[in-house]
Structures are given as structure tokens and as C-alpha cells.
Amino acid sequence: MTAKLIMGTEIRETILEELAAEVKAIKQTHGVVPGLVTILVGANPASISYVTLKVKTAHRLGYKEIQDNQAATISEKDLLALIGRYNQDDSIHGILVQLPLPKHIDEKKVLNAIDPDKDVDGFHPVNVGRLMIGGSEVRFPPCTPAGIQELIVRAGVKTDGAEVVVVGRSNIVGKPIANMMLQKGKGANATVTVVHTATRDLAFHCKRADILIVAAGVPGLVKPEWIKPGACVIDVGVNRVGEKVSEKTGQKVAILKGDVDFDAAKQIAGSITPVPGGVGPMTITMLMKNTLKSLKFKLGMV
Numbered sequence: 001m002t003a004k005l006i007m008g009t010e011i012r013e014t015i016l017e018e019l020a021a022e023v024k025a026i027k028q029t030h031g032v033v034p035g036l037v038t039i040l041v042g043a044n045p046a047s048i049s050y051v052t053l054k055v056k057t058a059h060r061l062g063y064k065e066i067q068d069n070q071a072a073t074i075s076e077k078d079l080l081a082l083i084g085r086y087n088q089d090d091s092i093h094g095i096l097v098q099l100p101l102p103k104h105i106d107e108k109k110v111l112n113a114i115d116p117d118k119d120v121d122g123f124h125p126v127n128v129g130r131l132m133i134g135g136s137e138v139r140f141p142p143c144t145p146a147g148i149q150e151l152i153v154r155a156g157v158k159t160d161g162a163e164v165v166v167v168g169r170s171n172i173v174g175k176p177i178a179n180m181m182l183q184k185g186k187g188a189n190a191t192v193t194v195v196h197t198a199t200r201d202l203a204f205h206c207k208r209a210d211i212l213i214v215a216a217g218v219p220g221l222v223k224p225e226w227i228k229p230g231a232c233v234i235d236v237g238v239n240r241v242g243e244k245v246s247e248k249t250g251q252k253v254a255i256l257k258g259d260v261d262f263d264a265a266k267q268i269a270g271s272i273t274p275v276p277g278g279v280g281p282m283t284i285t286m287l288m289k290n291t292l293k294s295l296k297f298k299l300g301m302v
Ligand code: NAD
Pocket: 144, 167, 168, 169, 170, 171, 172, 173, 174, 195, 196, 197, 198, 199, 202, 215, 216, 217, 218, 221, 236, 237, 238, 239, 279, 280, 281, 283
């Protein structure tokens, strides 16, 4: 058996088209567009490339986008004041502070300063709490877990009553996706097990999974014999395992591998996400979705 590939690159395009159509309709009826500010502190090359991609996607959808670059020397007080100004700005519906921040700035303090109603990353404790309650309380599901759930739903994978095993318990992937999959409702209503570094027998749990979501950051951690035949495997891991020269640009690029042994796993699974091209493209897509949702809340549309 060869698994069906769940391509984030293709699903992203479908969602972006849906969002663009909604943005156009809202602009026509209400005369407003979603506004997103991305605050970049310093010049970390990885952060610059993430922010550039976010800005490009926002422009493509017709959002108002402000890229606010600040020197690495900005004080915590000034950064908090800057966030305070965007909190008050009615044309801004989403505020994103690109992490990591320089060491002299307390990341927690900064993230907690964002108005929860503009926290499109979904990291503010208020939004983490709303996610835990579930249902109509949820405002901004964090972007990577939201992308994982979209992939599962759009691939037509049955979640109702399914055994879901999540490998990893981080605050940005493992814990929120586990919480989302156990809620009542579409694309969820599953029986969820979370495994981590203290789990005694990883293989035992993984083998039971109808849906296996792996977010450990350990290349090839999940062995093919741990996969239940026909299971849906979502590989969140992005691990740089070397470098190669790109045929397209002639530049050196990283070789990326997931947490699952993809070539062997795809002979056993029913469906599987590749790395790259699976979960990765979904994160920014869901950031755009959350920013539009923020505007829709303001307009009383949701
Ligand atoms: P993290 O390091 O914060 O958490 C990893 C989790 O995996 C931990 O909870 C740990 O307990 C668990 N873990 C690690 N090694 C393990 C092992 N040997 N056995 C069992 N559990 C183990 O990482 P994270 O931020 O959750 O990210 C996980 C992976 O997902 C990374 O490769 C990261 O690059 C990737 N990621 C991708 C996206 C995306 O594609 N958009 C977004 C976020 C993270």
C-alpha cells in the first residue's frame, strides 16, 4: 500500500483563495481590510525570512500589512509601548511579534502585552484558556496546530472517536493540538494520548494511533513498524540534517527531514504529510485566517 500524500502546499492554495474571496467581499460591503503588523526585533536571518513570507502572503490577500522593524537594542519598555500603540490602532486586527527576541527582553512579558483580541498567534494566556474551554469560546487557535487540524479535515480523515496519539508536549504544537483534537466538534471528538520524553513505551502508544501527530524535533524518531496500517501520519518535525546545492538557484540550502521515516512509513500509512510541503505551508496560512477572523469579530460577523 502507498499512502495518500497530504500536501500542505496544495491545501494552502485552496485556503488562500477562500480567504482572498472573503477579504474582497468584506471590503466591498464594509470598506475595510484586515490589518496585520509584524514586529521584527533585530536581524536574525531565519526571522527575516519568516517575516518576509508573512508580509508577502498578507499582500497577496489584500491585507493592510505593516512590517515594523526594530533595532536589536530596543529596550523592553519601548517595545511594550510600541505594542500598546498597535493595541489602540483600529486599523490593526492582528499583532505578531516574531520570536526569538534578544536576551534582554522578557518574551513572556511581551506576548502578554498584546491585546488578546489581536493575538492572532494564539499564545496569550487568555487565548490558551479559551482554546482549553473549546467551542465558541475559541478565538485564535495557534497557527501550527490549526494548520494540522485543517490538513486532517481537508484530507477527509475521520476523527470522531479516533485514537489520536500526539508525540511531543510543547506549548506551541503538542499541547494545543492534543487539546483541539479532544474537543467536541468537527475535525476533533477523538480519544487523545500525549507521549513525551518520559513516556515508557513510545512504540506501544504509536502503534494504537489512527491518527499519529509527531512534533518532537528528532529526525526519524518514529519507526515504520510503529505505524498502524492505514493510519493518518502528520509529521510536524522540521530537522536540518545537512546542506545541498539548490538546482533552481545554485545556492546552498538546508536538507530537511521530518520526525518520521517517510519513505518506509508511506508504505504502511493510509495518508501522510511530507517534509517539506506538509504542515509547514499551513502555519502562515492559518495566521492569515486568524487575522481575518479578528476583523470579522470586530464587525460582528462571527
Ligand atoms: P519542542 O522542542 O518545544 O518540543 C518537542 C517535544 O517533543 C517535547 O515536548 C519533548 O517532550 C518531545 N520529545 C522530544 N524528543 C522526544 C523523544 N525522543 N521521545 C518522545 N518525545 C520527545 O519542539 P516544538 O516547538 O514542539 O517543535 C517540534 C518540531 O516541530 C520541531 O522539529 C519544529 O521545528 C517543528 N515545528 C514545525 C512547525 C511548522 O512546520 N510550521 C511549527 C512548529 C514546530
